[in-house]
Amino acid sequence: MSVDADWKPLIVGFCCNWCSYAGADLAGIGRMSYPATIRIIRVPCSGRVNPHFVIRAFQRGADGVLVAGCHPGDCHYSTGNFYTRRRYLLMQRLLEYMGIEPARFQVRWISAAEGAKFAQVVTQMTEEIQALGPNKKLRGGCTCKG
Amino acid sequence: MQRITDKMRKRAEELIAEGKAVRFLGWEKGSFWWQSPPVEIKEASQTGRLNWDLFCTANLAKYLQQMQSAEGKTGVFVKGCDARGINRLLRDGAIDRDKTYLVGIPCPGMIDPDKVRSLVGDGEVTITQTEEGLSLQGPLGSRKVALDEVALDKCLTCRHPEPVIYDELLEGAAREAFTGDPYEEARELEDLGSDERYDYWAKELSRCIRCYACRNVCPACNCIQCVFDMDRPNWLDGATNLSNNQVYQMIRFMHVAGRCIDCGECERACPMGIPLRKLAAKVDKDVNELFGPFEAGLDPEEKLPLGTFDPNDPDSFE
Numbered sequence: 470m471s472v473d474a475d476w477k478p479l480i481v482g483f484c485c486n487w488c489s490y491a492g493a494d495l496a497g498i499g500r501m502s503y504p505a506t507i508r509i510i511r512v513p514c515s516g517r518v519n520p521h522f523v524i525r526a527f528q529r530g531a532d533g534v535l536v537a538g539c540h541p542g543d544c545h546y547s548t549g550n551f552y553t554r555r556r557y558l559l560m561q562r563l564l565e566y567m568g569i570e571p572a573r574f575q576v577r578w579i580s581a582a583e584g585a586k587f588a589q590v591v592t593q594m595t596e597e598i599q600a601l602g603p604n605k606k607l608r609g610g611c612t613c614k615g
Numbered sequence: 616m617q618r619i620t621d622k623m624r625k626r627a628e629e630l631i632a633e634g635k636a637v638r639f640l641g642w643e644k645g646s647f648w649w650q651s652p653p654v655e656i657k658e659a660s661q662t663g664r665l666n667w668d669l670f671c672t673a674n675l676a677k678y679l680q681q682m683q684s685a686e687g688k689t690g691v692f693v694k695g696c697d698a699r700g701i702n703r704l705l706r707d708g709a710i711d712r713d714k715t716y717l718v719g720i721p722c723p724g725m726i727d728p729d730k731v732r733s734l735v736g737d738g739e740v741t742i743t744q745t746e747e748g749l750s751l752q753g754p755l756g757s758r759k760v761a762l763d764e765v766a767l768d769k770c771l772t773c774r775h776p777e778p779v780i781y782d783e784l785l786e787g788a789a790r791e792a793f794t795g796d797p798y799e800e801a802r803e804l805e806d807l808g809s810d811e812r813y814d815y816w817a818k819e820l821s822r823c824i825r826c827y828a829c830r831n832v833c834p835a836c837n838c839i840q841c842v843f844d845m846d847r848p849n850w851l852d853g854a855t856n857l858s859n860n861q862v863y864q865m866i867r868f869m870h871v872a873g874r875c876i877d878c879g880e881c882e883r884a885c886p887m888g889i890p891l892r893k894l895a896a897k898v899d900k901d902v903n904e905l906f907g908p909f910e911a912g913l914d915p916e917e918k919l920p921l922g923t924f925d926p927n928d929p930d931s932f933e
Contacts, residue, residue: 521850528862
């Protein structure tokens with residue numbers, strides 16, 4: 470597939486307030502550079518991320534979706550991300566089964582101290598999606614703002 | 616069949632007379648040879664309508680949910696899959712065990728009318744049971760077949776033809792429980808490439824008319840208010856297009872993940888013939904592979920795979 474050289478992917482990142490969002494913040498404070506492809510949505514916990522959010526993001530034009538939370542065992546609410554892990558292990562396989570490339574949906578554990586990891590995850594994900602090109606699958610649905 | 620029908624009628628009549636049930640849910644003979652739709656018997660004199668044959672496919676468990684507000688006990692006839700549906704609803708707190716009286720029927724497996732039509736043609740078909748199997752007579756002639764040749768796909772892979780929960784069990788012979796690999800079809804699809812799989816599902820799901828029959832008939836879809844009926848927030852608008860259909864089916868199967876009992880009702884109710892059991896099988900297969908062996912609907916107290924966790928769950932997320 471030929472991809473426009475100027476095209477940059479659009480990634481929606483759901484980051485948990487306590488670890489990954491702080492990790493992203495640390496990446497900024499540490500002046501680490503990473504592609505400006507990610508739009509971060511701060512959620513109280515990665516367990517807050519409903520599978521519907523992920524699919525909805527794809528439907529409304531995301532080329533990739535990242536769900537980032539605390540490392541398992543480190544959840545601010547003790548167990549939230551254990552549920553997230555089960556839910557998205559399943560969801561990842563279902564998306565794959567429906568024909569969505571696995572690189573487009575990723576889950577990563579990023580702690581508040583891992584600014585460098587956040588930058589690296591975004592860089593890597595951007596490269597992978599750049600190679601795949603714009604996401605055309607699942608796109609569409611209602612165009613109204615609702 | 617006739618013997619079991621007689622027994623059903625007799626037991627329903629007795630139970631209503633004894634006051635153990637105010638009404639009974641069962642099946643009656645429909646207008647066509649391939650129909651045995653559900654029926655609600657409200658008094659002992661109506662029990663003659665009850666019928667048991669190889670078309671009693673409909674899962675009666677879901678109807679109990681509507682009976683919850685009615686007074687008195689509801690009697691229900693349950694096959695293997697209905698019984699697992701009952702467990703499903705009990706586990707979700709959707710029905711009250713004290714308001715139900717369950718009469719189990721060992722299930723021989725049900726017939727897929729399309730398979731019969733492909734053998735003897737569409738039109739007036741007569742099916743008689745013989746000792747060896749079935750004798751079919753239709754516009755294209757007559758055939759002798761074994762039940763398994765025309766049984767529903769879900770019955771061929773049924774692991775619990777005997778009811779797993781009941782108050783009393785009618786005598787009868789159940790089919791042999793399936794012990795092979797129930798996920799064969801899902802595996803075949805998995806072996807394709809991403810784009811091929813996408814095209815496959817795009818072709819199937821573009822036919823979906825979002826009539827929600829699959830949801831309405833599903834014993835795992837028992838929410839009082841479904842996300843797809845909400846307009847604030849508007850999780851998914853009503854337009855029927857491929858994207859919305861894909862979202863609908865994916866989310867529905869995420870919602871019933873680890874709770875689906877594979878009764879195959881979604882696929883049977885689908886007016887567009889979408890192979891929904893292939894989605895159900897995939898999710899069920901992953902639940903089993905990732906979180907350990909699990910079969911939904913066997914125990915009304917079961918721990919649900921997505922409602923619990925294990926700190927040592929597999930982790931491919933780094």
